[in-house]
Amino acid sequence: MCDYEEFIWSCEHSDFRLKSYCHKARNNPGHACNFVKRLRNCWDQGRPCDACLAKQAAAAAEAHGRMMSGWYGSNQGGRA
Ligand SMILES: [Zn+2]
Ligand SMILES: [Zn+2]
Numbered sequence: 001m002c003d004y005e006e007f008i009w010s011c012e013h014s015d016f017r018l019k020s021y022c023h024k025a026r027n028n029p030g031h032a033c034n035f036v037k038r039l040r041n042c043w044d045q046g047r048p049c050d051a052c053l054a055k056q057a058a059a060a061a062e063a064h065g066r067m068m069s070g071w072y073g074s075n076q077g078g079r080a
Contacts, residue, residue, distance in 0.1 A: 001022050001033070001035045001036055001037065001038040002018060002019075002020065002021050002022045002025050002033050002035070002037055002038065003018075003019040003020045003022075003038050003039075003040040004016050004017065004018055004019055004037050004038065004039050004040060005017050005019050005039070005040055005041040005042070005043060006039055006041070006042045006043065007043045007045055007049075008042060008043065008044045008045060009045050009047065009048055009049035009052070010045065010046055010047055010048055011048040011049055011052040013048075013049045013051070013052065015049065016037070016039075019040050019041070021033070022035065
């Protein structure tokens with residue numbers, strides 16, 4: 001059994017990370033292990049995962065861009 005840790009993100013995603021290989025996996029060239037994975041630790045991260053943070057940042061940038069173009073657009077209203 002290989003040891004894993006789980007990272008729980010506030011967006012309800014979770015990540016499994018390998019903590020250490022068991023003897024069997026260590027001796028296997030591909031580190032394959034057909035035993036049950038053993039979860040050693042659960043880390044509550046209290047923040048969204050990187051993918052969701054990136055998505056949030058992209059959405060915020062897009063919203064900001066929309067807001068700015070709207071602002072500029074209204075300023076150009078007097079243009080013939
Ligand atoms: Zn293992
Ligand atoms: Zn996420």
